[in-house]
Amino acid sequence: MKRSQRPTVVAVLLVLPLVLPLVLLGGCGVVARPDAAAWDDRAAQALTDAGSQVATVRLALASAGEGRTWSSYTTVLVVQAEEAAGRAEEDLARVQVPAARADTAAAVLDLLDRAVDLVAEARARAVAGRYDDAGLLDDLDRLEGDLRQAAP
Amino acid sequence: MKRYFAVLLGILTAIGGFVDIGDLVTNAQVGARLGTSLVWVVVVGVVGICVFAEMSGRIAAVSHRATFDLVRERLGPRMGFLNLVGSMLVTLLTFIAEIGGVALALQLVSSVHHLLIVPFVAVAVWIVLWRARFSSIENVLGLMGLALIAFAVALWQLGPDWGELATGLSPAEKPDAESWATYAFFGVALFGAAMTPYEVFFFSSGGVEERWTEKDIGVMRANVFIGFPLGGILSVAIAACAATVFLPAGVTVETLGQVGLPVAIGLGKIGLAVVVLGFFAATFGAACETGLSTGYSLAQYFGFPWGKYVRPREAAGFHIILLVVTVTAAGVLLTGVDPIMVTEISVVFSAIALPLTYFPILVVANDPDYLGEHVNGRVANTLGVVYLVVIAVAALAAIPLMIVTSMGQG
Amino acid sequence: MVSLADRDGYDVGLHLLDRQIIGADDRLVGKVDDVELVLDDDGALVPTALLVGLPALLPRFGRRLGGGLARAHRLVREAAADQELPLVVDFDLVEDVSSEVRLSEPAPGLLHRMAHERAADPRRCRVGDLLGLPVRCAALPRRSKVLDLRMTGAPGRPGEHRVVALLVGPGRPGALFGYDRSSEPGPAVVAALIGWLHRHARVVDLGPAVDIDTDAGVVRIGAEASLAPLRG
Numbered sequence: 055m056k057r058s059q060r061p062t063v064v065a066v067l068l069v070l071p072l073v074l075p076l077v078l079l080g081g082c083g084v085v086a087r088p089d090a091a092a093w094d095d096r097a098a099q100a101l102t103d104a105g106s107q108v109a110t111v112r113l114a115l116a117s118a119g120e121g122r123t124w125s126s127y128t129t130v131l132v133v134q135a136e137e138a139a140g141r142a143e144e145d146l147a148r149v150q151v152p153a154a155r156a157d158t159a160a161a162v163l164d165l166l167d168r169a170v171d172l173v174a175e176a177r178a179r180a181v182a183g184r185y186d187d188a189g190l191l192d193d194l195d196r197l198e199g200d201l202r203q204a205a206p
Numbered sequence: 207m208k209r210y211f212a213v214l215l216g217i218l219t220a221i222g223g224f225v226d227i228g229d230l231v232t233n234a235q236v237g238a239r240l241g242t243s244l245v246w247v248v249v250v251g252v253v254g255i256c257v258f259a260e261m262s263g264r265i266a267a268v269s270h271r272a273t274f275d276l277v278r279e280r281l282g283p284r285m286g287f288l289n290l291v292g293s294m295l296v297t298l299l300t301f302i303a304e305i306g307g308v309a310l311a312l313q314l315v316s317s318v319h320h321l322l323i324v325p326f327v328a329v330a331v332w333i334v335l336w337r338a339r340f341s342s343i344e345n346v347l348g349l350m351g352l353a354l355i356a357f358a359v360a361l362w363q364l365g366p367d368w369g370e371l372a373t374g375l376s377p378a379e380k381p382d383a384e385s386w387a388t389y390a391f392f393g394v395a396l397f398g399a400a401m402t403p404y405e406v407f408f409f410s411s412g413g414v415e416e417r418w419t420e421k422d423i424g425v426m427r428a429n430v431f432i433g434f435p436l437g438g439i440l441s442v443a444i445a446a447c448a449a450t451v452f453l454p455a456g457v458t459v460e461t462l463g464q465v466g467l468p469v470a471i472g473l474g475k476i477g478l479a480v481v482v483l484g485f486f487a488a489t490f491g492a493a494c495e496t497g498l499s500t501g502y503s504l505a506q507y508f509g510f511p512w513g514k515y516v517r518p519r520e521a522a523g524f525h526i527i528l529l530v531v532t533v534t535a536a537g538v539l540l541t542g543v544d545p546i547m548v549t550e551i552s553v554v555f556s557a558i559a560l561p562l563t564y565f566p567i568l569v570v571a572n573d574p575d576y577l578g579e580h581v582n583g584r585v586a587n588t589l590g591v592v593y594l595v596v597i598a599v600a601a602l603a604a605i606p607l608m609i610v611t612s613m614g615q616g
Numbered sequence: 617m618v619s620l621a622d623r624d625g626y627d628v629g630l631h632l633l634d635r636q637i638i639g640a641d642d643r644l645v646g647k648v649d650d651v652e653l654v655l656d657d658d659g660a661l662v663p664t665a666l667l668v669g670l671p672a673l674l675p676r677f678g679r680r681l682g683g684g685l686a687r688a689h690r691l692v693r694e695a696a697a698d699q700e701l702p703l704v705v706d707f708d709l710v711e712d713v714s715s716e717v718r719l720s721e722p723a724p725g726l727l728h729r730m731a732h733e734r735a736a737d738p739r740r741c742r743v744g745d746l747l748g749l750p751v752r753c754a755a756l757p758r759r760s761k762v763l764d765l766r767m768t769g770a771p772g773r774p775g776e777h778r779v780v781a782l783l784v785g786p787g788r789p790g791a792l793f794g795y796d797r798s799s800e801p802g803p804a805v806v807a808a809l810i811g812w813l814h815r816h817a818r819v820v821d822l823g824p825a826v827d828i829d830t831d832a833g834v835v836r837i838g839a840e841a842s843l844a845p846l847r848g
Contacts, residue, residue: 113457
């Protein structure tokens with residue numbers, strides 16, 4: 055070994071044992087296995103994200119209904135919200151649920167599922183140019199409230 | 207008369223040119239999550255960019271040297287090169303974000319997926335850089351960027367509770383749901399968005415290209431001290447619009463469409479159309495500026511002919527760089543990376559890269575060899591040192607905050 | 617903007633290296649990537665040319681990094697074998713040095729490639745080779761290096777041009793940021809901080825006590841040499 059390389063090697067050997075456990079503990083494995091508290095955080099994040107998307111869709115549809123946006127703008131907004139809501143659900147669904155949260159998880163994922171479905175329905179209406187459905191806006195409103203309540 | 211017109215034009219383009227994709231996205235995000243409680247950072251950032259731009263504008267006017275000439279002259283080839291690489295990477299990141307922003311703005315009009323628009327935008331940017339005259343780029347796009355004033359009008363039409371907005375200005379009014387780490391992270395991001403380094407590279411290189419002399423210092427100061435703060439007001443208007451519409455609804459801003467939504471609610475289709483035009487102009491203008499800035503930086507470091515006033519044949523190296531960065535930017539965007547995420551990263555790294563160029567400029571601005579009687583006065587130096595500290599703190603805090611808050615998620 | 621002609625002597629690293637070279641026709645020629653010095657018959661180091669181009673710039677990146685980069689450059693430009701040598705601008709062509717180096721002739725056809733025998737001439741050396749050389753001196757900290765070279769005269773002016781003194785001290789060349797001269801007040805805080813960091817730096821006049829040994833890559837300063845503080 056060249057003399058000049060020695061400090062580098064020593065540094066790597068010193069740092070590795072410090073960093074590795076952190077990586078493992080940090081949940082960077084193939085499957086994220088958070089403990090109950092960490093899972094709660096993730097669930098709250100997913101619910102907040104989905105709530106944000108539902109609210110966006112509601113705002114977009116409401117202003118489109120009043121003729122305040124043009125159709126392509128509304129479409130882009132709603133489609134992007136749909137994608138983001140789907141991502142929020144998938145991200146949480148892929149996390150290993152801690153045993154203590156099995157029941158909550160089912161409820162939360164169910165709620166997220168409803169959000170994704172409703173946003174998809176809203177997207178279908180928006181693309182078809184039917185913005186004037188008061189019932190849909192009410193549904194979105196109610197769901198937004200549910201999501202907000204579920205997120206602590 | 208003509209002179210006044212020139213001054214006015216300069217100020218107007220400085221206002222329109224101040225806002226870019228970083229300001230649009232970051233201000234809307236901050237407004238939606240933290241209300242107006244971070245407006246003070248915009249003020250700090252605007253004063254900072256004024257201090258920074260005035261110093262480098264003065265150096266450009268008196269000594270005809272632009273940013274990276276000075277960086278290399280003061281730091282030597284080795285440190286200067288590290289500095290160049292760091293600054294160029296950040297500018298490239300901003301360039302990618304701006305091109306993505308143009309594509310997103312066009313997507314809002316056409317509903318064509320932005321990935322399909324990116325190649326056309328890249329080609330358009332390159333053609334403009336290759337063919338168009340420097341002043342026309344700046345003036346046309348800067349004036350079109352003024353369309354973003356619609357945010358201020360929309361805010362007025364939205365009729366927010368002004369008292370509430372005003373009390374929200376205090377940092378103590380931070381929404382309880384957000385942690386102080388998130389608050390600090392967005393503070394750094396907002397600071398980086400207001401003080402993007404390329405603005406200064408471009409400003410000083412432009413001064414050298416337009417052959418400013420000591421006589422132009424007055425006009426330059428008018429542009430900086432009137433134009434940038436008014437541009438900052440646009441930033442604040444964007445944040446306030448988001449705070450009015452999104453904060454109560456619990457919406458976080460993740461798309462450019464959301465950024466414009468408050469204007470649609472406040473002003474309807476026409477206002478929205480004006481704002482989307484503003485998005486396009488601001489991002490396209492900034493794309494040209496960042497693209498040129500990468501070419502300027504490299505050419506200034508190596509000393510080969512640069513600029514839009516030299517014929518392309520003579521500034522071949524400069525134009526090859528422009529072509530390479532444009533292709534690179536389009537390539538990165540075509541991987542499908544979200545331009546908004548690139549923007550979020552770019553504003554944070556702007557804050558990190560700021561000390562690299564700020565410090566040499568501050569030193570040279572005190573050097574009578576370059577500036578003669580125009581060296582920094584007491585006010586400029588006091589502010590200069592204060593901002594040296596502010597910029598250093600923001601740069602050091604950026605990475606830890608980014609990790610702790612996972613880019614503002616937590 | 618102050619021209620070097622207005623001052624009495626100058627520092628090569630600070631005032632000349634890395635400046636923009638501009639032809640008489642206002643075209644950008646390149647940067648002063650290095651400066652060539654010749655060891656005169658009477659032992660004086662005299663500047664003879666500005667060197668331009670990557671072959672002049674890359675070695676200044678430091679021994680290890682610069683060497684690697686220079687090798688890489690040679691590999692890439694193998695087709696043009698003479699390109700491993702820098703371009704030369706004769707010192708006589710320099711008309712004025714301010715924040716730029718102005719030449720007395722227009723840019724086209726001005727630069728010529730350095731000849732091989734000139735590059736091999738043992739009496740010639742480059743400022744870039746001297747900057748950063750370790751300094752052995754009992755009165756200075758052990759990590760001291762050559763920080764800059766002080767010259768008399770001004771480029772483009774008649775009279776004597778030669779290196780008269782060395783700036784030596786711990787740190788690396790360029791890290792003084794120009795705060796070594798009393799003419800520059802700077803923001804007081806920054807000036808004070810850099811002054812403190814470089815409190816051990818000294819100016820040493822060239823003379824019999826100073827031995828610049830380029831072969832061994834070291835500068836030896838005898839006990840009898842006079843070391844003056846930077847400012848004052």
